[in-house]
Amino acid sequence: EVQLVESGGGLVQPGRSLRLSCAASGFTFGDNAMHWVRQAPGKGLEWVSAITWNGGIIDYADSVKGRFTISRDNAKNSLYLQMNSLLPEDTALYYCAKGLARLGYWGQGTLVTVSS
Amino acid sequence: DIQMTQSPSSLSASVGDRVTITCRASQDISNYLNWYQQKPGKAPKLLIYDASNLETGVPSRFSGGGSGTDFTFTVSSLQPEDFATYYCQQYDNLRGAVQFGQGTRLEIK
Numbered sequence: 001e002v003q004l005v006e007s008g009g010g011l012v013q014p015g016r017s018l019r020l021s022c023a024a025s026g027f028t029f030g031d032n033a034m035h036w037v038r039q040a041p042g043k044g045l046e047w048v049s050a051i052t053w054n055g056g057i058i059d060y061a062d063s064v065k066g067r068f069t070i071s072r073d074n075a076k077n078s079l080y081l082q083m084n085s086l087l088p089e090d091t092a093l094y095y096c097a098k099g100l101a102r103l104g105y106w107g108q109g110t111l112v113t114v115s116s
Numbered sequence: 117d118i119q120m121t122q123s124p125s126s127l128s129a130s131v132g133d134r135v136t137i138t139c140r141a142s143q144d145i146s147n148y149l150n151w152y153q154q155k156p157g158k159a160p161k162l163l164i165y166d167a168s169n170l171e172t173g174v175p176s177r178f179s180g181g182g183s184g185t186d187f188t189f190t191v192s193s194l195q196p197e198d199f200a201t202y203y204c205q206q207y208d209n210l211r212g213a214v215q216f217g218q219g220t221r222l223e224i225k
């Protein structure tokens with residue numbers, strides 16, 4: 001069974017940093033592209049970042065470019081999102097999702113709240 | 117960047133109704149278009165991929181169509197469990213990026 005479990009969320013002050021993790025199991029993590037998608041409270045889905053299986057292609061939404069860094073450790077079956085210079089508008093539930101063109105599996109999300 | 121315009125933003129319907137949601141891309145995206153269902157407090161669930169292919173295990177009352185810039189998502193006969201929010205999503209194969217539509221909230225009339 002495919003499982004994706006996000007962690008690392010919490011309450012953080014504006015301008016600070018946070019690192020999210022996504023632990024994957026039930027599939028060959030190293031063969032799959034992964035995405036981070038977020039959802040602000042009461043709002044729609046917003047794509048954040050993507051990384052191909054070997055990190056050869058990495059992309060970011062304009063709203064996070066230069067502040068967020070996606071990475072992966074295939075030996076640890078883990079995906080990461082380093083978030084720096086956090087803004088109040090980064091407050092959201094952050095999901096990791098498996099796939100390249102289509103996101104077939106999602107975690108349950110980890111909540112990030114940016115507030116002073 | 118490719119922009120996705122999804123409509124309507126909300127829709128009221130009754131059990132047994134047929135409903136259709138549309139998604140328009142700002143440029144040709146071939147068939148790189150997927151549809152998701154999200155229920156409150158839950159992660160999105162993939163229903164339709166590559167515009168018209170039903171994900172494994174998804175009931176056949178769900179269907180998708182279109183190519184290029186105009187796409188549709190249809191529920192042929194609404195069931196109580198179908199009341200949820202639906203999103204279209206396109207894939208930019210040159211960048212690896214994806215983009216979601218604004219969502220359609222399907223409510224019980």
